[in-house]
Amino acid sequence: MRKEEKFTGNIDWVTVLIYVALVLIGWAAIYSAVYTEGLSPFNTVGRDTTVNTGKQFQWIIASAIFAAIILIIDGKFFVTFSYVIYGVFIPLLIGVMFFGAESHGQRNWIRIGGFQMQPSELVKFTTSLAVAKYLSTLNVDIRRWRDKWIAFAIIGVPMLIVIVQGDAGSAIVFVVFALVLFREGLESWYLIVGGSVIFLSLLALIVPHLWYLWVAFSLIAAFLIYFNFKNRRLVYAIAGIALIASVYVTGVNFIFDHLKPHQKDRINVLLGKEVEKGKDWNIRQSIIAIGSGGLTGKGYLQGTQTKLKFVPEQSTDFIYSSIGEEFGFVGSVLIIGLFVALLMRLMYLSERQRSKYSRVYGYCVVSILFFHFLINVGMAIGVAPVIGIPLPFISYGGSSLLAFTLLLFVFIRLDSQRLEVLR
């Protein structure tokens, strides 16, 4: 296979373009979120959020340089050193718990010069490398129990450490690797059972009386059994599933009743149930901000909900509500469109890889970005739980921007070298 002369020639410019668009939109949205009259977008002096735009600008420059460096490095480097990079990060992650700097109530930061960095952001990247490396190993078959457990361990170890660090939000992200495993052959019933568990849990919490569900399950089962009466095994299966479902919802209900009040509140807020005033403040204000945006929004820098600090964490976790308020339905859907386009493009690129490593890694990128998008936007519009994770490329924050840039550009680099048969 002939080596490419110019490495730029094979870069997927569509992906890069969407990336640049998201980053710039994010920067503008951050400026609006922290805006006060006369604020320079490059201001980095002060002790409050007014420095966010200026600092984000510096991070964008850093990310651009970083991206360029990645595009120069041979993709083989990441392939070869996947396990090493992964391995180095595990002790580093443990180390910051003891030796790291404290910020926002969590001791999981590394401070270099004036900047702070959260290694837990990078762990998603290193884990992706390891997962890709492992699944592309010859003779590894995810359908086998032994290989399954190893894959789960690669994902589970960093996830556990992040949980221990107290950053449950970031830890949940690791669940999304299930999507990658699914693409590579994990049995469908994992997704079906997982999806069913989430669905039944929600049902158990939303439906006011348990016996509604018992009756409903019985009726559905009876209905199905009536039409499949001749197939004995199917009849048993249906009856069994109905029984398990009934027992499960009863169990969920029992556990919920024995939760601590603040945990109950959090779940109730998510489910849209009435809770004591103030507990659902963030979500309510975010929904008001987005809802008041209308079709075309209030105009750039004109949002009252965000400008007057009714929505908290506006430049980070709730950046989407600022966009929704100022650019309305058009702007909100545009962001969704850009993300969907990016994800579709990345999947398309993954599917055209000759190397299994690149494909698996591509799906890791897709899954992680998808999950962040799902939770962050879902939270802002009140359909997902309040989990404080950033909206990729848009939310304020150097660690996350650098980490997502790294994650994405390594794939772009791998894709640009797809014609060289790796391994």
Place this chain on the structure above:
Amino acid sequence: MNKDLFQNRYNVVRIIILVFASVFVLRLAYLQLFEKKYDKIAFDNAIKEVEVYPTRGLVYDRKGELIVYNEAIYDIMVTPRLAKTADSNKICSLLKLTMEDYSTRMAKARQYSAHKASVFMKQVSLEDYQRFEESQYLFPGFDGQVRTIRKYPHNCAAVILGDVGEVDDNLIKNSNGYYKPGDYVGQSGLERFYEKELGGTQGKKFIYVDVHNREQGRFAEGKYDTAAIAGDNLYSTIDIKLQEYGEQLMANKKGSIIAIEPETGEILCMVSSPGYDPNLLCGAIRGENFKKLVFDSLKPLFNRATMATYSPGSTFKPLVGLISLNEGVQGEIYTVPCNGFYPFAGLSLKCSHHHPWATNIEYALAQSCNPYFWQTFRNAIENPKYTRIQDSYGQWSDYCRSFGLGAKLGIDLPSEARGNIPSINYYNKIYGEKGWHSATIISLGIGQGEILVTPLQLANFYAAVGNHGWYIKPHLVKTFQKVHEKREVKPDLKKNYATIDTRWYIPVNDGLRQVVEAGTAIESKIDGISLCGKTGTVQNSHGDHHSVFAGFAPKDNPKIAIAVVVENAGFGATYGCPIASLLVEKYINDTVASNRLAKEKKMMETNLLDKYALGKNMPVTNGHH
């Protein structure tokens, strides 16, 4: 390269992503396109309507002297959430508070709201406020707020001017949202009666507030704001110098003075004694002082000039004479024998004066002869023109009412008593239609019995007599100056005519002149001023007689009509008359003649309050001077 067995799952993942994205778009469509309530919620969140308070109108006296103005005072506000790091020791020493005080005040503010500002300390003095301001950087969360309170530089005329205080719940409820708790409105006197004029009109300002309720600029560049309209300036009819003088004369006595300019109905002064310094009801001290004044046994808040009613006593005699003259039941020349008593229907009616028989009305008035006016009254009631007493008394009482007696005159103050001219029905009810005769009601002839008048009505009656039969409703406002419109508004007032023929005022007024010149009030004669009037020594059930004088001066084209009541003080000539004459002299000559300064001093220094307190009685005199 591994064989890819699961390429079809590409589509499954794609579908998952698209399904979630579609759910998001639907949710956004619901929130942003179909549900309209969020617009309003966001608006209510961020935009606050703030009242802009107008400045309250100033009050001037009839000569243009400023008698009520506004003074800036300072409230210290606190936002508890921001005040956590405030130097509480320092603030306590600046504002002279104890630490417990500080905690209770802070707790109260927190109870209202942790992140909204509320009053920490009301109405701090300018000095304290300036010291607070110098160190304000030490007190995050604390802030000053300027307000205004009323100031009354002459320390007098409290019952006229009234006071300003916080609105009550009733007014708030009925104001259609105009008033809010903590707003100030007039509570009594002119401040209350002319609240609409003096109070001005609140403006509105729309501002952005942030989540902590802090102002963040104006909404729509103030396009929807309305300016406050300042209250009208009030030019009062009061002569503040005369008012002060009247209050000095009435010091330590219970009673009232009211002086009216007969030509215009303008009230020149209105004294209710004991009074109080109107400044006592201003600012932070108001609540405590108000309580004290309410419970004071001498009732300083009670406006005796308009609210107290008395039997007019002998001051009523000119009206009795006028009615009989007008009815033609007796002439100007008419003799009633007086040997010190009046034999009538078995009643023992006495005259306390020893004087020759009165042969005409002038002399009868001058000597205040009781038998003369009993007879005069009988003549009117027993008038053969009428077949029934109901008709003759009805006619008689109508004459009284035509002078504004027995009904509210409509002075521009919040409250006024109506006095009493008993109705026909009243007597019918008590005695039966055939059960009453002139003897039954004979005491009306000398101003006793059921007849009650307010000092205001009495002064107004003498103004009408001085005018030969007409009066203009007594009032306290000359003009309103509408500051923003640069125009003046005068009250529209008409003449009210009494139903007595003008020619009968000539003998009666001659008689009233004689009272001062040669009669019961001779000691209060003023050189160069033709004071006319009538003394009264009014029997009452509360103790000693009230000392009363009512009159006008000069005799022709009178400049001042006056009524003075000194409660439980004895003869009319003892206090009522000298006080009235001094006030008239002061008003007309602007000074008191040197030969009368001793009298002035005596009046000012006389203290009757101990007497009221101890319940000591003056020697009882039986009669009407």
